[in-house]
Amino acid sequence: MINIQSLKFSYRPNRPLFEDLSLRLEAGHIYGLLGKNGAGKSTLLKQIAGLLFPDGGACEVTGYKTAKRQPAFLREIFLVPEEFNLPKISIRTYVKANAPFYPRFDEQAFYSYLKEFAIPQDQQLTNMSYGQKKKVIISFALATNTKVLIMDEPTNGLDIPSKSQFRKVMAAAVTDDKCMVISTHQVRDLDNLIDSIVIIDDHKIIFHQDVGTVTDKLSFKLLGQLDDRLPILYADSSLRGHSVIMKNENMEQSKIDMELLFNAILSNRQPIQELFN
């Protein structure tokens, strides 16, 4: 679906951002793209969307070179950016203007998503709050039924009920032929949604695993006391106790804590990576 091979890219000469970056993302998954500020997440998403061109290597989506921005590729991808601008038109006019470009656009689904998000349908887009606009774009993005859906910080600006509504509509929208990539810092918002984790650090992909494999190999627990005899890979202490990641030696089932995993991989990368190799 998304195939990046030996990608090279730099904004300035002699200051490469990506050198030999390769990544393959398949349909039927919701990928969480995680990384610190400046790690290169947005640049990678722009490469996938065809908004930036590779200096070397290849970036292809559904077999199309993204840099060519051919209509056949563009109608199979939708980007929900973190910052966006909507024209001064009503929702209905927005649909009338944009929907014809997407052959599988489902108008009924669009209005049902809006209803789910409690968005008034007869309002001008510019009269809406940032959160409401974001919900309109997310609803439109899901209704386009494109094969690739990219979201950059989709839960930024959403209130607490909206975040759970967002998870609900996303879970309902994912199908075997779609690939969704969500770049976020708010990992707790999407813990239950993401089924594959891609961590980018220092402009490299340092971790790429599905959640099932992670929970098979790692165990996430909250302990009252740290015990040196336990195979602890990473611990984070708080008032509630010690959140730990351990080797899952007994094949116990535990719920993934993505924030903990992310911090663990960034601070104690080698032993965790060795477990997955």
Add this chain to the structure above:
Amino acid sequence: MQSNNVLDFRRLGYYFQYHILASWKSYLLGALSIFGLLMVVPAFMLLTRNCPRELSEVVGFYYFGLFFGGLLFTSMAFSELASKEKGAQFLMLPASHFEKFITIFLITTVGFLLVYHIAAYAALLFLNKVSLISNEAALQLDWRFLTKEDGHIYIYYAYLFCHALFLLGAIYFARLAFIKTLVATLVCLTGLYLLNTLFVWILFAGNMQTAFQNAPFILVGVHDGMYKSSVYVISEKMINSYIFIAQYLLAPVLWTVAYFRLKDKEI
């Protein structure tokens, strides 16, 4: 059936509809401004009792409006590219670069010229009324717009060249495209003039009082002896080549460069 990835008329229609739905309010406002500004001229003349008797006395306003209005409008044609958010939305909309380019091209050429000339004709009718009131005679239509003999048609060729230049500028420069295109054009023309002057000076230095006795690429004035001076002009064939290039090649070449610049645009 797989649709064409460069030009599909149905998709072009969708893009045209998309563009108009998103921009019709600003276009309407622009059209009303043109009407208003062109009506100000005869209204001012009526108020000051200073009405012209001949069209040639006021035709300058028409050409000024055509160039200033048309080129300002053209330089704002790709204003989406000035903002990352709008630019990403523009580039990711599933229409080809050619369809996006041709839509803007048609709106800034055919669309603008149509609106401007309807407004100018309305202003002319108003001016005629003003003339009937002030001079008790109709305005004499002594200016022919499309004649080759007096060179008036070349003003439209110049307009098309400037349009192509400002369209390229609109894509090339993210912000303040009008000013930047104007400055860049002046810098390029001055550079060309100085380069030509340098070569002229190298070739004719011994016979020139100053290096600036030349019209770039057309003629050069030299002194033959104390009291005699001559002008070397390029051949008629060369002049005809220049005219051909100016009429038929310059604008299309710049339009093509603008299209490829749009294709290469990154956000």
